[in-house]
Amino acid sequence: MARARAKDAEGPTTQATLALDRAGVTFTRHPYDHDPSAPSFGLEAAEALGLDPATxxxxxxxxxxxxxxVGIVPVGGELDLKAVAAALGVKSVLMADPAAAERSTGYVVGGISPVxxxxxxxxxxxxxxxAHETVYVSGGRRGFDLGLSPTDLASVTRAVRAPIGRPRR
Structure with missing residues (x-):
């Protein structure tokens, strides 16, 4: 699929798409039919969109x-809490309370975009x-992903790069 400005593609307008437009970032929109009973929203997205889960x-x-x-990791793996704590320069971290995550981000769990x-x-x-030309992240709602370059993702979120993922146990 060719990359296109959000206005030229299908899919909803969310805070994530608005932020990417404001930043002048090129991205693609990827809506899909979300199944609320899916055991993993991320793996569901990869399968529904026909994407390699590593992307x-x-x-x-x-x-x-x-x-x-925020930690951003491949959907097929897990977040290494010790590694993310080290990358953030803190002693330790815990997974955030889902309600606190929703309040802080303005998104619902399963649709939290890093953008x-x-x-x-x-x-x-x-x-x-x-390692990928394009990576896919939540577009700000369940059933909607965005494709963009990892360097653009890091730039727009001011992310640091670190080995924070690990294989699923």
Missing amino acids: VFKTLLVDTGRGLA GQKRPLPTVLDETAY
């Missing part, structure tokens, strides 16, 4: 003890993203 990334929020932060959150949060992007 589809999930947005996970952690609590640093000083506030929330266009209500408040910018410290963000870490797994280094494996840089």
Whole structure:
């Protein structure tokens, strides 16, 4: 699929698409039929869109003890809490309370985009993203992903690059 400005493609307008437009970032929109009973929203997106799961990334929020932060990792793996804590320069992190994640980002769990959150949060992007020309992240609602370059994703979210993912146990 050719890359296109959001206005030229199908899919909803969300805070994420608005933020990417404001930043002048080229991206593609990828809506799909979401199944609320899917056990993994990220793997569901990869399958529904016919994408390699290594290119589809999930947005996970952690609590640093000083506030929330974001980890972006491939949907087929898990977030390494020790690695994300090290990347953020804190002693440890815990997974954020889902209600706190929703309040902080303005998105619902399963549709939390790393882009266009209500408040910018410290963000870490797994280094494996840089092996791909295009990565896919939530577009701000369930059943909607965005494709963009990992460097643009890192730039717009002010993410640091670190090895924060690990294989699913």
